[in-house]
Amino acid sequence: MKNIENIAQYPPQIRRDIVRMVHDVQSGHPGGSLGTVEFFTALFFDLLEADPKNFKIKGTGEDVFILSNGHITPVYYSTLARRGYFEVKELATFRRLGSRLQGHPSVHDGLPGIRIASGSLGQGLSVALGVAQGKKLNKDPHLVYTLHGDGELQEGQIWEAVLYAGAKGVDNLIATVDYNNAQIDGKVDDVLSLGNLKAKFEAFNWTVVDIKEGNNLEAVIEGLRKAKTLTGKGKPVAVLLHTLMGYGVNFMQGDYRWHGKPLNDEQLAKALEQLPETLQDY
Numbered sequence: 001m002k003n004i005e006n007i008a009q010y011p012p013q014i015r016r017d018i019v020r021m022v023h024d025v026q027s028g029h030p031g032g033s034l035g036t037v038e039f040f041t042a043l044f045f046d047l048l049e050a051d052p053k054n055f056k057i058k059g060t061g062e063d064v065f066i067l068s069n070g071h072i073t074p075v076y077y078s079t080l081a082r083r084g085y086f087e088v089k090e091l092a093t094f095r096r097l098g099s100r101l102q103g104h105p106s107v108h109d110g111l112p113g114i115r116i117a118s119g120s121l122g123q124g125l126s127v128a129l130g131v132a133q134g135k136k137l138n139k140d141p142h143l144v145y146t147l148h149g150d151g152e153l154q155e156g157q158i159w160e161a162v163l164y165a166g167a168k169g170v171d172n173l174i175a176t177v178d179y180n181n182a183q184i185d186g187k188v189d190d191v192l193s194l195g196n197l198k199a200k201f202e203a204f205n206w207t208v209v210d211i212k213e214g215n216n217l218e219a220v221i222e223g224l225r226k227a228k229t230l231t232g233k234g235k236p237v238a239v240l241l242h243t244l245m246g247y248g249v250n251f252m253q254g255d256y257r258w259h260g261k262p263l264n265d266e267q268l269a270k271a272l273e274q275l276p277e278t279l280q281d282y
Contacts, residue, residue, distance in 0.1 A: 010082055012275050016277060017078035029259060034075070039243075045083065047228060062142055064145070066145070067124065070105050071103070080114075126157060128146045128173060146174070165236040176239040178243055179214070179240050206237065210240045
């Protein structure tokens with residue numbers, strides 16, 4: 001697969017960034033961040049048609065990514081920095097007073113790569129629809145990508161947007177669901193089951209791509225590339241990305257309690273032992 005050897009150096013380093021950032025300020029959301037590293041790596045280092053050195057807030061003439069589950073900023077910020085949107089050393093300011101790297105994305109201080117303030121769950125798909133339809137009106141052939149938590153799909157606004165996108169044939173949109181069956185209060189199936197999610201999207205006139213190995217970089221790249229080939233055919237595309245919360249750190253994997261819990265000193269040391277420094281720590 002093209003570039004897979006070069007791209008593969010990023011997931012271990014991004015995971016190191018995540019656990020260190022959250023530990024250093026004893027605040028943040030490491031679980032979902034660790035689980036979506038392969039998605040962010042595949043998107044930003046393989047698929048996304050965008051120039052990190054020439055970031056435009058309006059996103060004209062390039063692909064646009066909207067992070068709807070905005071609490072997973074550790075993985076978002078690390079990916080943006082490693083991709084060249086801003087200097088890697090700025091990761092050390094995560095969640096500190098005066099930092100551009102706030103706990104949830106913010107446009108207030110003009111951080112490159114951030115287009116909307118997000119984290120109030122359920123709103124990102126509606127925003128993405130506006131961007132996608134704007135691109136169609138402006139005859140911009142580029143795509144709009146989104147990421148959502150599976151627990152976020154318990155929000156009613158999501159399904160209004162899903163209904164609208166399917167009914168209006170917004171086919172320049174790829175919405176990915178981090179399908180890890182974990183949210184802040186427990187397993188999604190226990191809190192409020194989503195049922196047959198694939199069938200639901202299809203009933204709303206979406207095309208669905210199921211990526212069973214959401215923590216396998218090659219599988220994620222292949223799945224997202226497939227999703228891209230399905231755009232422009234009259235339907236929006238949904239990607240169901242099956243991941244493990246906390247992936248890459250054995251004592252965090254699959255445990256919903258790591259949704260928003262920082263690591264202590266001993267846990268950080270154990271985590272870093274499992275994550276090789278493939279690039280360079282900030």
